[in-house]
Amino acid sequence: MSNDADAKSKAAAKPDVKEAKSEAKEAKPEAKPPAKAALPPLDERRLKLAELAPFASQLDASELVGMLRDGRAIVRANAVLGLAVIGEATPELIPLIRDSEVSVGLSVAEAIGKLADKFRPHLVAIVAALDSAQPAVLDAVVPTLAAQIGSADDELASAIDTTHDLAMKSVIAAAGTLGVRGIKFLIKTAGHERSRVRVNAIDGIARFGKVDMDASLAFLASVEQNDPVPDVRTAAKQASLMVIAREKVVAVDNLPKNIPDFEERKLSASELREYEAQIKIDEMVYALQDGRAHVKVNAVRALALAGERAASAATAMGVNLRDSVAAVRKETAKALGKLGAGALAAGKDIVAALGDADEEVAEAASETLGGLGDAATDALIVGLDAGTEVHGLRVGALIAMLPRAQALLTEAFKSPAVNVQVNAALGLGQIGAKVSGAALAALHGARTGGDARTRDAVRRALDQIEPKGATGPQNVTVEGFEERFLDAKDLEKAKADLEKIGAADLAAHLNDGRDVVRANAATALGLLGAAAAGLASTLGVKLRDDAPRVRLACAQALDKIGDAAVVETANDLVGALRDAEEKNAETVATVLRARQGKVVGALIRGLETDDPRHARRICDVINALPDAVDILCDSFTSPAVNVQVNSAHGLGALGKEKIGKGKKVLEGARTGGDARTREAVRAALDAIEGQRETGPKAISVDGFETKYLEAAAFGDGSKLPANDLVGYLQDGRGVVRANAATGLGVMGPAVAGAATSLGVLLRDDDMRVRIAAAQALDKLGDDAVKEVGPFLVGALRGDGDVAKAVAPVLTARKAKLLTALLKGLETDDPTHGARILEVINALPDACEILVDAFESPAENVQVNAAIGIGMLGAKRAGKDGQKKLEGARTGGFARTREAVFKALAMLKG
Helix, strand or coil, X not given: CHHHHHHHHHHHHCCCHHHHHHHHHHHCCCCCCCCCCCCCCCCCCCCCHHHHHHHHHHCCHHHHHHHCCCCCHHHHHHHHHHHHHCCCCCHHHHHHHHCCCHHHHHHHHHHHHHCHHHHHHHHHHHHHHHHHCCHHHHHHHHHHHHHHCCCCHHHHHHHCCCCHHHHHHHHHHHXXXXXXXXXXXXXXXXXXXXXXXXXXXXXXXXXXXXXXXXXXXXXXXXXXXXXXXXXXXXXXXXXXXXXXXXXCCCCXXXXXXXXXXXXXXXXXXXXXXCCHHHCCHHHHHHHCCCCCHHHHHHHHHHHHHHHHHHHHHHHHXXXXXXXXXXXXXXXXXXXXXXXHHHHHHHHHHHHHHCCCCCHHHHXXXXXXXHHHHHHHHHHHHHHCCCCCHHHHHHHHHHHHCCCCHHHHHHHHHCCCCHHHHHHHHHHHHHHHHHCCHHXXXXXXXXXXXXXXXXXXXXXXXXXXXXXXXXXXXXXXXCCCCCCCCCCHHHHXXXXXXXXXXXXXXXXXXXXXXXXXXXXXXHHHHHHHHHHHHHHHHHHHHHHHCXXXXXXXXXXXXXXXXXXXXXXXXXXXXXXXXXXXXXXXXXXXXXXXXCCHHHHHHHHHHHCCCCCHHHHXXXXXXXXXXXXXXXXXXXXXXXXXXXXXXXXXXXXXHHCHHHHCCXXXXXXXXXXXXXXXXXXHHHHHHHHHHCCCCCCCCCCCCCCCCCCCCCHHHHCCCCCCCHHHXXXXXXXXXXXXXXXXXXXXXXXXXXXXXXXXXXXXXXXXCCHHHHHHHHHHHHHHCHHHHHHCHHHHHHHCCCCHHHHHHHHHHHHCCXXXXXXXXXXXXXXXXXXXXXXXXXXHCCCCCHHHHHHHHCCCCCHHHHHHHHHHHHHHHHHHHHHHHHHHHHCCCCCCCHHHHHHHHHHXXXXXX
């Protein structure tokens, strides 16, 4: 009991611990946890991704998606970044790539970059949205596309199954940032089953292929030979030319300095021969890489003179056999023939040139290979793998000339490659009835089985070896086909018969000597539609036919055959806009307008014209496009003066409402640059803004506005106001215009800037004005005369007194105006042509100049050059001139042949 009492006493004396703690808790205020940070407002300022990242748990995907449709750009941009923070790769983001506010588009680009893997299934839609995205957004998305190369190649390939422009600025541009890895991707993609994907990828290789030139060229060569689609093969060929092309910027110090005019114009062999001892092979090899065609021609002509000494240059010359300019390829092929056995280093390139689209290039290559004889055998055998029939036939023809031809072709026929089989068989066919033994047995044994192309080639070869009858195009039995011009309705009734005849035989009638047959054949091909697509280029050439009805029929036929045919012949159609027949030109313009942006490249190239009417028609087509301002602003940056001038006039024709940024471009070009460009810019701005109400001040020279004055009336010219005189060149009174020109002439070279304004007066209605302008230009000096060379050459047409005033101005400058004189040979006026030829024939190397001019594809130039050679007489024309004429007595244009016979008679007389 006593123990229990003690315990109770102690317990009472000791306070309860729990109670003490409880009391202490009540006595001390309770501590609160820290407050949770609030999500920043999404509608006050544009936030950064890093600012939103800490609040991921507070963001709701459905609310953010709803905000994407908010009218405020800040809200849309922040909502996009919020979705990126929580990892939501929702498809609703993709349309905002093209948002009108660049900040929103940039936010989407950032989100796509962060969630790249999740967006992979949407790459096709993303690329499609980039078509109308702002440039800054496009630039921001390209690195993300580049990062996907290697892991999403299939999706990216599908994404470029789109327009060429969109593909190039998106996926192709992304590949271009990766160097060699990007080229590998493009080569892989160019094997896609869709032809548009292949074409776009090949164009990407054209742009960036220099990064890995060997791989690019090897791949493109394979595509050019083997792809079943013509457009893809054409794209591969053009891409090859772009990959091997050198920039048109050269280190001048490495070009020859001891040969006058080497960089100014194409030199004749006789000119170069004077400096034969000074020709340095290394310098000429460097010149082969120049961007200017005439420099490359001069280089190969010099190497030809060096002969076997230039053997080390053969490989470099071989590269120029793929140059974009036919004249360069032709001269190179001819020059290689002068190198002897050393030319074998370029053997494969020479054999490849046998397939050149330009017949003269292929012919020159054939002559060079023929001169090499047996030594070229290995290269020719390799060349049997040619992908086109014409190429293969030319290779086979050369092999057929070799002593062991039958054995070589029979062995090649055993190849598993179909191209080699086909070309070897056709090569045996070219040997003809001499084929026997194993060769004949091989052909007979291949008439069945094997590839269809091989069987067809074998049958054709056997037909040549064992002829079965006459060949030639079928006659067209449609009533009136050879008697009168038929329209499409007339021929539509006989469409079934035309289809039986076939496009190839109808195309043969395009070469008939009768206008009516050629026109009807073109109309018939148009009715065949897509079946005649392979003959588009033939119709394109006929757009330059002498007969207006034939030209019209060809344009209409191309329109009916379809877009692919129009695109293929776009350059020819743009050239046909200069047609003298207004109906023809308008028809061509309608054909081009119907294809909108598909022919923009050809239209821009056509702006190189110096024919104002031609340029106006081209600009009318361009200005019908929705992006005409952008197209013309881009073309205005061209270094070619004609393109600048015509682009400026095109912008002026758009008017105030459509000119947009074009006005700023024009205003920035009012000073500096070429005088003709400045004049065109001022005219365009006047057309947009209206003519300024200003005029020149009165000229204090007695009789200035009342009578024609001599130069002496203006004294020494020191006090004459040049700007005011230039203003009076546009006065409505002939006497004032003539006196203004005379006054400027008195001032001499100090007013050389007025040359173009004076040049325009050479087309004035008043003969006295034209004479005064010519005399004034003569006094302004060589540079002024050279600047307006085309105007002076044009002034040789018409009135004899004007021509007498102009001729001495041209003759005094000799070769300095040769370019303008040669362009003038395009005239169809015999008197005009004769006057131009009199000036050219005053030059010591007139024959060589005219022989080169005769190679022009323009009919008028050929006619005038032939007559010019005849005017030289037998002694000055020499063997070269006579040979050139004799080689042109058959084929070509009828007017050219007539001129050739006339010139030959002049030489004999």
